[in-house]
Amino acid sequence: MxxxxxxxxxxxxxxxxxxxxxxxxxxxxxxxxxxxxxxxxxxxxxxxxxxxxxxxxxxxxxxxxxxxxxxxxxxxxxxxxxxxxxxxxxxxxxxxxxxxxxxxxxxxxxxxxxxxxxxxxxxxxxxxxxxxxxxxxxxxxxxxxxxxxxxxxxxxxxxxxxxxxxxxHTLPDRELRAGIAEVIKYGLIADAAFFDWLEEHLDALLDRDADTLTHAIAVSCRTKAAIVEADEREGGVRALLNLGHTFGHAIETGVGYGAWLHGEAVAAGMVMAAELSARLGQLPAAAVERTRSLIQRAGLPVHAPSSLDADQFLALMAVDKKVQAGRLRLVLLRAIGQAELRGDTDPGALRALLEHFPRGP
Amino acid sequence: MxxxxxxxxxxxxxxxxxxxxxxxxxxxxxxxxxxxxxxxxxxxxxxxxxxxxxxxxxxxxxxxxxxxxxxxxxxxxxxxxxxxxxxxxxxxxxxxxxxxxxxxxxxxxxxxxxxxxxxxxxxxxxxxxxxxxxxxxxxxxxxxxxxxxxxxxxxxxxxxxxxxxxxxHTLPDRELRAGIAEVIKYGLIADAAFFDWLEEHLDALLDRDADTLTHAIAVSCRTKAAIVEADEREGGVRALLNLGHTFGHAIETGVGYGAWLHGEAVAAGMVMAAELSARLGQLPAAAVERTRSLIQRAGLPVHAPSSLDADQFLALMAVDKKVQAGRLRLVLLRAIGQAELRGDTDPGALRALLEHFPRGP
The missing domain is CATH 3.40.50.1970 (Rossmann fold)
Incomplete structure (x- = not known):
């Protein structure tokens, strides 16, 4: 233990x-x-x-x-x-x-x-x-x-x-993968070495190896605990935990709760956040590809639902809790292992992302 | 101001x-x-x-x-x-x-x-x-x-x-008096000098004299603030603010919300708490009489509702939030200006109080 x-x-x-x-x-x-x-x-x-x-x-x-x-x-x-x-x-x-x-x-x-x-x-x-x-x-x-x-x-x-x-043991594979989405998130926002470890140990994780699971859960909890300790009520750094979540919540609400699992929506949302970061010139294309690739290997979606067009996305994102003074705040990436909260995202870049991001079922 | x-x-x-x-x-x-x-x-x-x-x-x-x-x-x-x-x-x-x-x-x-x-x-x-x-x-x-x-x-x-x-200005007299019940409470639990002041200035308070009201409100708020500062989440001393409230809540629930105003129920409850304290030998009869007299002068009830007998009271008090580990905790008085939380009230004394306390409409 x-x-x-x-x-x-x-x-x-x-x-x-x-x-x-x-x-x-x-x-x-x-x-x-x-x-x-x-x-x-x-x-x-x-x-x-x-x-x-x-x-x-x-x-x-x-x-x-x-x-x-x-x-x-x-x-x-x-x-x-x-x-x-x-x-x-x-x-x-x-x-x-x-x-x-x-x-x-x-x-x-x-x-x-x-x-x-x-x-x-x-x-x-x-x-x-x-x-x-x-x-x-x-x-x-x-x-x-x-x-x-x-x-x-x-x-x-x-x-x-x-x-x-x-x-x-009784958890369906689909739900295990949805959980892995959040595990990957901790690597992306705060721990590049853990992201490397996940690239190496993803298969053991998918096989539910007990030691691998214990390590992944303990590192995830420790990362989250450190962030919560610094900011219990989400005034600042805690917002980084929302990487992928503003997109993800829009997906969950847009398709109706439960059609996509939370982790699946967050997985797609993290790819969207990575790609938006690249469009804004602050993340190398190679980091977007590593993100997309790990998420895809975990059996998680790397596309948005085909039922949501850009306008619907923007309307759904506008009711998100992360909106402050009418301005959308998004968690973006500077590197794998380094996230930041931005309140000044160029609306044109966001719309371009939402229009061009791949859609799927 | x-x-x-x-x-x-x-x-x-x-x-x-x-x-x-x-x-x-x-x-x-x-x-x-x-x-x-x-x-x-x-x-x-x-x-x-x-x-x-x-x-x-x-x-x-x-x-x-x-x-x-x-x-x-x-x-x-x-x-x-x-x-x-x-x-x-x-x-x-x-x-x-x-x-x-x-x-x-x-x-x-x-x-x-x-x-x-x-x-x-x-x-x-x-x-x-x-x-x-x-x-x-x-x-x-x-x-x-x-x-x-x-x-x-x-x-x-x-x-x-x-x-x-x-x-x-637009507050009905009955509601003004209900507020005075809580003002009296601060004197009873923590401030004997303020209780004296209230005995002297009650008529000006009932006449809504602005300076008298400002003083009474400021002293009340300061007393409550000091208690809340010491115990924001009611782990200890804050419970003293509940003088009269366990009886009062039973009255409010028993007669149906709104039939008695909260302050009226608390007023009667404070007289009950004072009298129970006297029955337990920890408060002089003279202090009970001063309490009853000031509350009565304020036009507040000093009786319990005739529709509630002792058994009904006990059943209603058992769901109160102040119950801990199945034991009723009551705020009692040691003197005017000195309250204490007791978890060991003799059930016989409580029942005797509930049986003999005067009833009214």
Whole structure:
């Protein structure tokens, strides 16, 4: 087991990474307050992993709430279901919520914890690679709105994160690849050596080799933790984590949530950001090609959806949270391993990118 | 104008208290970011005060959302109306919400700001005495749930608070008195000299004398600010602000929101807390009588509702947020000006109080 600590003063917490962690009571004990415990999960994970978790928490007699699987669950209405269940069972402010699931369950449960009686503890047990390297680290919680992804939410740090590689055994290949998109992102924005390592070890990662996965997750979490420590509430450097996300969110919203996985949309978005950086003369063509090539080898899309033309892209990007004072802010690349936030992107170059970027299904 | 500063590091903010402040652009300018501005208010306040505020903000072309008056508005459904309006108008993370109203508008708008895109700025313009001395100070935001008051919410500090005495001109006498209940509370929990001052100046306060009001509001805000500074998220001393509130919330829930005003329920609750303290042998009978007498002189209830018997009280108090590990925590008095949080209240003494406390309409 490797442990990465996110150092946020009174809100610091450990991320435990390894195999066989789900059933280890010893990991939960230090993070559970004196109050009641409720596990929130979905129908698929309840089948595969819930009994082990319930066993580990048996002495606390946890309640369980099982939600439908999928992004459509990540709504305010579902959050209300969690709040209703907590109130019906008379949970107090000393209660703990445990999120067993991917980003949907984690973001939703974290948001429910953030606003229940103005904030109770929660523990993240991310069961997808994407959630293990991204959404479970950094305290962003929230739900979708018909007009945009993650529009309603809060910053609320978990008490601990337990990333058990065993939960990845049942993860479909497509979702594993979507998680690798975010792993590649950490190389692109902050760590050229890790990008090199990924070029070398991508096949082992795709084969789910345990040591390779552990290293990739630990480096990703450490990179994200360092950025979150420097900027917990996204006033500055944390925005770099959004490489590919402004394009990606436009894709996800444009094609309808769930048609593209988040990681797939971000993968295409990172290629778009790299190519825009090259069009603006700040990134060599060879770096764009290495980016595109690694993403393609990971089985991820390097095209935009054919259903979205440039005008639709621009309209969708205009509602993104990264818009400030009416100006679109984009994360661009200076090199592999070096990203920067830009609020002055030439609109002509952006439109040219959106018009000429390859489209696919 | 008096200004009280709430010192919370990066989240510090001023509370301006005085007459003619609503239309003073100079007070808003330092608190407004670069983004769009939306005023949230209710139908009654829109008639009396909205034009002056819109005038002060004219250079920012604020949008306005006018909600129904009353506690029934303080729901998650209304919060969604605010979020829908913000998204429809494409408000970004640099936007500011302005709450023009009493506790309902303030708590609701603050919660909407707390969770819109994980937190945007907001300004409080409290228009009731209760909101000026209580809900607009300290960052507690939230909405009611069918199973309890303020069950869903967040801690989110305003950028500034503008308490304009002119907005109290249109306040009904009953609501003025409800605000005085919370003013009396500050004397009871932390400031015996202020309690003495209130005994002397209560009539001037009831007559809405401007200097008397300014002093009472400033002392109340300073007392609350000092407590919030010591304990922003209610881990300890902040709980003292809940004197009378556990009984009060039970009353409000038991008779149905709005039948008793919050301040009325807290007034009765403070007499109950004082009397329970005396029953436990920790407060002299004379102090109970001074408490009861001042509250009665303020035209506030010193009885509990006849519709609630002891069992109903106990059941309603059991869902209160102050319950920890299944144990009721109550704020009791050691003296006028000295409160303490107790988690070990003798259940027999509590039941005896609830059985014998006078009932009224």
């Amino acid at each position: 490797k442990t990465v600590t996110v150092d946020l003063g009174a809100r610091s917490y450990p991320i435990h990474i390894g195999s066989g962690l789900l059933g280890a009571s010893v990991l939960y004990d230090p993070c559970l307050g004196s109050g009641q415990v409720m596990i929130v999960t979905n129908t698929v994970l309840a089948q595969h992993h819930l009994p082990v978790l319930q066993g580990a928490l048996a002495s606390r007699s946890p309640q369980t709430l099982i939600l439908p699987d999928g992004e459509a669950t990540k709504t305010l209405a579902t959050t209300e279901r969690i709040w209703d269940a907590l109130l019906a069972a008379r949970f107090g402010r000393d209660a703990t919520l445990i999120a067993l699931g991917g980003g949907v369950i984690g973001d939703l449960t974290g948001f429910a914890a953030a606003c229940y009686q103005r904030g109770i503890d929660f523990i993240q047990i991310p069961t997808t690679l994407l959630a293990q390297v991204d959404s479970s680290v950094g305290g962003k919680t929230g739900v979708n709105h018909a007009r945009g992804k993650n529009m309603i939410g809060a910053f609320h740090q978990p008490r601990c994160v337990i990333a058990d590689l065993d939960t990845l | 008096k200004t009280v500063t709430v010192d919370l590091g990066a989240r510090s903010y001023p509370i301006h208290i005085g007459s003619g402040l609503l239309g003073a652009s100079v007070l808003y300018d330092p608190c407004l970011g670069s983004g769009q501005v939306m005023i949230v208010t209710n139908t009654v306040l829109a008639q009396h005060h909205l034009p002056v505020l819109q005038g002060a903000l004219a250079s920012r072309s604020p949008q306005t959302l006018i909600l129904p008056d009353g506690e029934a508005t303080k729901t998650l459904a209304t919060t969604e109306r605010i979020w829908d309006a913000l998204l429809a108008a494409r408000f970004g993370r640099d936007a500011t919400l302005i709450a023009l109203g009493g506790g309902v508008i303030g708590d609701l708008t603050g919660f909407a700001a707390a969770c819109y895109q994980r937190g945007i700025d907001f300004i409080q313009i409290p228009t009731t005495l209760l909101a000026q001395v209580d809900s607009s100070v300290g960052g507690k935001t939230g909405v009611n749930h069918a199973r309890g008051k303020n069950m869903i919410g967040a801690f989110h500090q305003p950028r500034c608070v503008i308490a304009d005495l002119d907005t109290l």
